[in-house]
Amino acid sequence: MPVPRIFGIETEYGYTHLPEEGRELERPALLRSISRLAPEIAPCVRAADGRGVFLANSSRFYLDWTPSADKPEIATGESSNPVTLVRRSQEGDAYMEDLARRVEQMFGGTMIFTKTNVDYASANTWGCHESYLIRRGCDFQRTLVPFLCSRVIYAGSGGFSNLSQACEFTLSTRAPHLQRVVGPDSQHSRPLIHTRDESHARKGDQRIHLIVGEGLYSETALLLRTAATALVVGLIEAGVDVGPSVALRNPVRALRKFSADPLCKAAARVENGGVVRAIDIQRHYLQIAGDNLASLPLWAEPVLNLWKEILDNLESGAEQKEMLRLDWVVRWRLYTKFLQSRGLDWKTMADEASAPALSAIRAELFELDTKFGAVGNQGVFNALDEKGCLRHRIDEAHFPGDAPTRADLRGTVIQQICDNKNRDAFVAEWSYLLNRGENTWLDLTDPFEQNAEWKPEYQPEKFRLRRIVNLLE
Amino acid sequence: MRFRIQDDHRETLRREDPAPTQTTTTMSAVGEEFLAAADEAIASVLSGDAESFLRANKQQGGQ
Numbered sequence: 105m106p107v108p109r110i111f112g113i114e115t116e117y118g119y120t121h122l123p124e125e126g127r128e129l130e131r132p133a134l135l136r137s138i139s140r141l142a143p144e145i146a147p148c149v150r151a152a153d154g155r156g157v158f159l160a161n162s163s164r165f166y167l168d169w170t171p172s173a174d175k176p177e178i179a180t181g182e183s184s185n186p187v188t189l190v191r192r193s194q195e196g197d198a199y200m201e202d203l204a205r206r207v208e209q210m211f212g213g214t215m216i217f218t219k220t221n222v223d224y225a226s227a228n229t230w231g232c233h234e235s236y237l238i239r240r241g242c243d244f245q246r247t248l249v250p251f252l253c254s255r256v257i258y259a260g261s262g263g264f265s266n267l268s269q270a271c272e273f274t275l276s277t278r279a280p281h282l283q284r285v286v287g288p289d290s291q292h293s294r295p296l297i298h299t300r301d302e303s304h305a306r307k308g309d310q311r312i313h314l315i316v317g318e319g320l321y322s323e324t325a326l327l328l329r330t331a332a333t334a335l336v337v338g339l340i341e342a343g344v345d346v347g348p349s350v351a352l353r354n355p356v357r358a359l360r361k362f363s364a365d366p367l368c369k370a371a372a373r374v375e376n377g378g379v380v381r382a383i384d385i386q387r388h389y390l391q392i393a394g395d396n397l398a399s400l401p402l403w404a405e406p407v408l409n410l411w412k413e414i415l416d417n418l419e420s421g422a423e424q425k426e427m428l429r430l431d432w433v434v435r436w437r438l439y440t441k442f443l444q445s446r447g448l449d450w451k452t453m454a455d456e457a458s459a460p461a462l463s464a465i466r467a468e469l470f471e472l473d474t475k476f477g478a479v480g481n482q483g484v485f486n487a488l489d490e491k492g493c494l495r496h497r498i499d500e501a502h503f504p505g506d507a508p509t510r511a512d513l514r515g516t517v518i519q520q521i522c523d524n525k526n527r528d529a530f531v532a533e534w535s536y537l538l539n540r541g542e543n544t545w546l547d548l549t550d551p552f553e554q555n556a557e558w559k560p561e562y563q564p565e566k567f568r569l570r571r572i573v574n575l576l577e
Numbered sequence: 578m579r580f581r582i583q584d585d586h587r588e589t590l591r592r593e594d595p596a597p598t599q600t601t602t603t604m605s606a607v608g609e610e611f612l613a614a615a616d617e618a619i620a621s622v623l624s625g626d627a628e629s630f631l632r633a634n635k636q637q638g639g640q
Binding site: 437438493 | 634
């Protein structure tokens with residue numbers, strides 16, 4: 105019997121306000137304004153912990169604001185179908201675009217929110233984190249890691265390393281920043297898999313939290329990244345063994361090597377002494393998923409077909425017209441065109457980028473890359489898509505099977521609350537909605553909850569204690 | 578219908594490939610509309626002072 109999968113993403117947005125003359129805003133003041141405007145532009149209720157708002161579209165907006173980090177962020181509602189996740193991600197981008205226009209109305213100038221995950225004036229990075237629900241107690245690291253390192257050939261955003269003095273294209277701008285496979289630090293010694301363990305769900309549930317990925321615009325890339333990862337998580341939960349042939353000797357080094365090669369021919373050493381390309385690793389997982397289709401969700405079969413098609417395309421070379429469906433390929437082709445029109449090539453930029461004559465070209469590429477990821481019509485991806493020359497769209501009718509989740513219920517209830525102009529009486533968390541006026545609450549601990557039954561006497565201490573007991577167990 | 582992937586990928590597990598170099602791939606296979614749109618997109622977003630833009634876009638970090 106197939107078990108529905110649950111997943112979501114958190115997208116951090118870089119932000120810049122380009123002022124009209126004399127109206128420069130300090131970043132903290134700008135962020136405070138963004139925080140004030142956020143509840144005004146869409147139906148929502150405030151988060152119970154005071155961090156942001158839960159939106160009627162089922163997502164959450166908040167500021168990731170610490171002394172060393174300052175990013176607006178959208179966490180999508182929990183989804184059980186990868187197409188739903190893609191649509192929720194797009195709704196988040198649209199929300200950020202509306203927010204940008206409101207900032208411009210208030211302060212003038214140009215407000216840019218970008219999903220490009222590095223800036224090129226510092227060594228900073230920020231991410232698009234993924235969460236996948238899994239039964240607690242499953243040993244997922246060994247099976248998941250080779251898959252995560254190799255999926256970059258379709259899941260990478262593309263761009264440039266901001267840790268390098270050269271100007272070399274990378275499939276993943278996060279790859280140079282990742283230093284370990286698993287760990288608790290998300291701001292310095294970043295891992296692929298973060299050890300945060302807040303399931304926000306039932307006893308017996310665990311949330312795998314991945315911080316290896318980037319923000320994506322391609323529907324194909326985002327769907328395939330999410331769906332293939334969710335299928336591998338499903339295989340892990342079902343106890344399927346992927347065998348030793350893809351066990352990478354040095355996963356972080358392998359990820360960097362795969363990321364540095366747009367030709368997808370780079371090979372990395374595996375523990376049994378051989379070497380393997382990212383495409384080979386992905387085909388290995390694809391084969392195993394195909395062999396276990398009966399235990400996977402209804403949407404798995406069309407995902408496997410798409411997965412195979414993309415790997416076949418990559419084997420043929422990213423210069424093929426069919427490949428204008430992945431973020432990194434669109435970026436790579438755009439920047440290749442940029443260089444060609446100036447009589448340059450990638451090798452020259454890699455070898456001589458710091459030469460005075462080429463440093464201006466390098467800066468222009470970095471500006472282009474930052475704006476490639478901008479939301480709305482300021483973004484280069486969106487501009488190219490508007491002209492109909494990309495091939496990234498997916499047909500949701502091809503991916504059946506969408507079990508309603510608590511995100512659907514939460515969104516519906518928040519919309520009703522806002523329709524009744526009563527939102528100040530309510531606060532939300534991932535696992536509950538609370539009516540503070542009547543001291544009643546809606547239990548959303550079950551990720552598939554569909555019953556809008558308000559319970560009396562909400563006791564937050566008791567609720568927190570239950571979560572701690574669940575964690576200890 | 579049972580899904581079956583027809584490939585012999587295990588045979589493709591190979592000896593170490595030579596380190597790839599990034600070369601300018603021929604663009605002949607690229608759609609004409611993409612090339613035209615690319616020129617337009619590039620021209621429309623570059624500010625003319627990329628260094629200033631990059632300084633203004635300096636972020637304070639994230640996760």
